Amino acid sequence: MSDNSPFDLRDFLPYALNQAAEATSRAFQQYYKGKYGMLRTEWRVLFHLGRHGSLTAKEICERGSIHKTKVSRAVAALEQKRLLSRKTLPDDRRHEILQLTKNGSAVFTDLCASARAYDAELAGQFTAEEQVVLRRCLSRIAAL
Amino acid sequence: MSDNSPFDLRDFLPYALNQAAEATSRAFQQYYKGKYGMLRTEWRVLFHLGRHGSLTAKEICERGSIHKTKVSRAVAALEQKRLLSRKTLPDDRRHEILQLTKNGSAVFTDLCASARAYDAELAGQFTAEEQVVLRRCLSRIAAL
């Protein structure tokens, strides 16, 4: 067996992960794209800010492992939608402290609720034990 | 708990899936991108052809759930790299039968070996039972 038995693409973990990721992302996009015209990176930046309060762009890059140009553009877009505001730090004027506006917080709350509901819907497909294993496996892979 | 407890992005399944998928894809890209200058869709198309012999573009779209424009471009790219050839079917001149060239088959064999090795490396991170659960969960999610 094995060495020259052509394996199924579905058995190839990177492929399986991609298909699963795409399926769930597509579904959840409807919430933030349809309702707020947001892009995925925007949603992520919004999320980090909503979750952790004030952050600099750099910190968002690190926490989310997102490239700085993506963050830069997402921040600009969110600012234009009046969902966040920037303040240059007086101590070091290279840093910009980002913070959600009242409006941004409301959007965050709304999207969080949707996210939680969607996550629950997904999780409902599995037994408690499967969920534990799945999440453990995913975080271990992501940490590679 | 719950309704307004801000959940961690890492616990959000679509996010966790994306991070894991990106981590593994990035790693495997090096093989086909670095060595053969191929894009992901090209590798997938190559794979389907290597795996199943001759197929039309349509069949590849269906098997891989890839949009036809992506397949069309990947086919053009692979053709230019002399990794596949097309033959118009005389019965119905709308169909083009795609087939790997000798060169294409060699690349397929090589990439399959790499893919299998990489998959094994990933799988090695988990117990047999975890692997089963993981794959089962992923395919169930992808089927949504």
Next chain:
DNA sequence: AGATATTAGTTGATTTTGTAACTAACAAGC
């Protein structure tokens, strides 16, 4: 202090993707 190196963040050019309109070949209805 003044030259050099780093760091935060932005901008621009190129590449890739996604969406929609298009061509060519065939099928069906009348």
Next chain:
DNA sequence: GCTTGTTAGTTACAAAATCAACTAATATCT
């Protein structure tokens, strides 16, 4: 036979991602 409809695949244009070069502010080294 000719209009209408479908199907396979391509192409054109817009949206987005990637990569490299850039600006501005601070830190470091001598």
